Amino acid sequence: MARVFSGVQPSGAPHLGNYLGAWSRWAREQSDGHFYCIVDLHAITIPHDPAVLRERTVDLACWLLACGLDPDAATLFVQSHVREHSECTWILNCVASMGELQRMVQFKEKSEGRDFISVGLFDYPVLQAADILLYHADEVPVGEDQRQHVELTRDIAQRFNSRFGDTFTLPRATFPKTGARIMDLQHVDRKMSKSAESPQGTIDLADSEEATRKKIMRAVTDSGSEVRAAPDKQGITNLLDMLSAATGKDVADLEAHFVGKGYGDFKREVAEAVNGVLRPVRDRYSELRDDPAAVEDLLRKGADRARAVAAATMDGVRARVGLLLR
Numbered sequence: 001m002a003r004v005f006s007g008v009q010p011s012g013a014p015h016l017g018n019y020l021g022a023w024s025r026w027a028r029e030q031s032d033g034h035f036y037c038i039v040d041l042h043a044i045t046i047p048h049d050p051a052v053l054r055e056r057t058v059d060l061a062c063w064l065l066a067c068g069l070d071p072d073a074a075t076l077f078v079q080s081h082v083r084e085h086s087e088c089t090w091i092l093n094c095v096a097s098m099g100e101l102q103r104m105v106q107f108k109e110k111s112e113g114r115d116f117i118s119v120g121l122f123d124y125p126v127l128q129a130a131d132i133l134l135y136h137a138d139e140v141p142v143g144e145d146q147r148q149h150v151e152l153t154r155d156i157a158q159r160f161n162s163r164f165g166d167t168f169t170l171p172r173a174t175f176p177k178t179g180a181r182i183m184d185l186q187h188v189d190r191k192m193s194k195s196a197e198s199p200q201g202t203i204d205l206a207d208s209e210e211a212t213r214k215k216i217m218r219a220v221t222d223s224g225s226e227v228r229a230a231p232d233k234q235g236i237t238n239l240l241d242m243l244s245a246a247t248g249k250d251v252a253d254l255e256a257h258f259v260g261k262g263y264g265d266f267k268r269e270v271a272e273a274v275n276g277v278l279r280p281v282r283d284r285y286s287e288l289r290d291d292p293a294a295v296e297d298l299l300r301k302g303a304d305r306a307r308a309v310a311a312a313t314m315d316g317v318r319a320r321v322g323l324l325l326r
């Protein structure tokens with residue numbers, strides 16, 4: 001069975017795109033060879049507020065559990081709880097080149113316009129490589145924007161293996177099927193992302209049902225009146241994709257269902273379906289959020305399990321590199 005690793009930053013408010021595009025699938029496909037990591041060390045590569053980071057870390061754990069990640073099946077943990085991630089990063093730093101890191105598109109985007117660019121931000125992809133390689137992951141479910149980082153991870157792993165002997169598994173990125181990529185409701189040419197950037201275009205998991213409905217009813221559509229997926233009907237296509245992801249029905253069947261109906265009816269059904277899938281998630285979240293101590297306890301257990309794997313990998317790495325074993 002494939003070993004799977006994925007990571008998610010505790011930054012910004014979790015939204016519908018996270019759920020439909022990634023987390024619902026993580027929950028559906030989870031098994032004991034799967035590791036899901038809240039990457040707090042990645043979140044400090046840009047300026048942050050310590051109290052907010054701490055809150056968001058617990059909050060994200062609540063959402064992931066609410067989405068159905070089962071700590072008895074998969075391993076859910078916080079990156080900084082497993083010190084091997086930092087240690088492995090240092091060693092991989094000595095195998096990664098400045099040139100390849102300079103080619104990372106995400107670094108260019110994230111550093112643009114900042115007057116202070118941390119070394120951590122530059123090194124971000126090496127920490128990500130350490131995350132993945134410590135667990136011998138075969139598959140890394142990510143968004144399209146992470147393709148380059150996973151390819152870099154392969155290159156680093158391959159270079160390490162050829163210099164020091166076979167140590168790391170070469171991972172490959174896997175992507176959500178098209179349709180599970182949810183776009184902003186107001187700016188349909190970009191992915192739904194943190195609500196701070198486009199509050200009306202983003203459905204937060206924490207939104208009320210009323211707010212969710214309003215945002216969907218106000219979503220930009222296109223001129224015309226047919227509910228049909230087409231390149232020149234991006235707004236409608238996005239809503240169809242959302243409905244398809246929420247109901248499990250094919251877009252073609254949905255199109256047939258809406259023949260002769262207007263955008264208003266269509267949007268009402270989308271809103272109902274979205275609120276319907278989110279209802280149990282939102283309910284579970286509120287329960288978990290009321291008992292953070294229990295969630296922290298689950299995270300500690302997750303870290304223990306992750307650590308057992310990561311520590312074994314690091315023993316091999318230290319020996320191969322020639323560090324004197326204590």
Ligand code: TRP
Pocket residue numbers: 005006007008009039042127128131132140141142146149
């Ligand atoms: N960089 C990833 C993102 O922004 C998050 C991440 C960190 C990650 N470590 C990872 C994803 C390891 C997959 C595997 O989405």
